[in-house]
Amino acid sequence: MLEREQREHDIRRLAGRAIGDFGLIANRDRILVALSGGKDSWTLLHVLQSLQKRAPVAFSLIAVTVHPGFPGFQTGLIEDYLRKREIEYRIVSAPVHRLILDKLGPDDTPCALCSRLKRGVLYTQARELGCTKIALGHHRDDFIETLLLNLFYNGKIKAMSPLLRADDGWNVVIRPLVYVPEDDIVHYAAEAGFPIVCCACFACGDQDLKRARIKSLLAELDRERPGIKASMLAALSDVEHRHLLVKAPDEQEALNSLMDQS
16 A cells, blocks of 8 residues: 555544544534645545545535635635535635734734634534534644643643534534544645645744644653653543542532631
């Protein structure tokens, strides 16, 4: 088997495993694939298309790209690729750029706000298009990095969920690439020749120093002990609550307070 075919097979196998483990796709699902034009979202779209032909359940896909209004964002490259391959798609314009300029100071990083705004657009589109799920391209490294970012900087043991019902009570977010290493996606996207498109944000290329530090730390640890990332991901599904600082229920807290006073 050629290297590209083997890599595609491995990614598809891991995505299929995640879909089975977490129940990400059900029969007759209509899935909105959030297509940013980056390596992760292209890989996600292609893998879901491949699984569509093999899955024991029937589901449909529609790729949705949010144009955030950043000058230079080349949706034409994305549209040409999708049209030639007869992939159902929609490109939606949203005033993300203007809202970022209005709300953030000159030294603020726009990524978090941009992500929230685009997520809101995707939620609206999913309802309009009758989609039952929204698929995002977060991979294994995203899950691990988010865990460490929250642990080190926010004082929380929190990562992402492969299957998440949104706060609006309607939309369901799935992340089928949860088991897929980022390195595999980097190589596969290059081999497949996807039209990778930069978001053209004015902060594009600026490093999130905290995330960069986490990436560097993980790379160093992985060199010292290959397999450590897989171990960390496994830990996210094997949590021993008895050995964490879980606070007592209100009744127990009241009892403790009485005992402290005696």
